[in-house]
Amino acid sequence: xxxxxxxxxxxxxxxxxxxxxxxxxxxxxxxxxxxxxxxxxxxxxxxxxxxxxxxxxxxxxxxxxxxxxxxxxxxxxxxxxxxxxxxxxxxxxxxxxxxxxxxxxxxxxxxxxxxxxxxxxxxxxxxxxxxx
Numbered sequence: 001x002x003x004x005x006x007x008x009x010x011x012x013x014x015x016x017x018x019x020x021x022x023x024x025x026x027x028x029x030x031x032x033x034x035x036x037x038x039x040x041x042x043x044x045x046x047x048x049x050x051x052x053x054x055x056x057x058x059x060x061x062x063x064x065x066x067x068x069x070x071x072x073x074x075x076x077x078x079x080x081x082x083x084x085x086x087x088x089x090x091x092x093x094x095x096x097x098x099x100x101x102x103x104x105x106x107x108x109x110x111x112x113x114x115x116x117x118x119x120x121x122x123x124x125x126x127x128x129x130x131x132x
Contacts, residue, residue, distance in 0.1 A: 015052075022050070022052055026047040026048065027047055031047055031048045031050065032045040032046065033045060033046055042099070083108070086104070086107070087104070090104060
């Protein structure tokens with residue numbers, strides 16, 4: 001489905017308003033990065049870079065991405081289940097980055113307690129999970 005952005009791209013005022021709204025939305029949704037001026041502060045942040053409009057991707061590169069998607073997903077899944085590897089790999093980051101350290105603490109707690117979150121196919125009740 002082709003979209004004609006020509007009219008919007010020619011209206012500079014509308015484009016600026018769209019950009020302002022997109023930045024506000026990014027800030028509200030937490031699409032944030034620490035700034036280079038205050039790299040260790042979570043109090044001073046900026047929005048992460050993004051594009052307003054879809055970007056063209058050469059079809060050969062898109063097909064290449066599709067071709068490796070399953071293998072990549074399997075790799076990510078295997079890494080996520082190897083706690084020792086994750087801890088070793090992330091150890092230096094965990095020491096320096098509070099956010100990553102907190103995420104890893106949550107990961108360790110989930111491993112210790114087990115996964116208790118209900119999926120869309122179950123109904124969590126006081127008696128436990130019931131398949132629907």
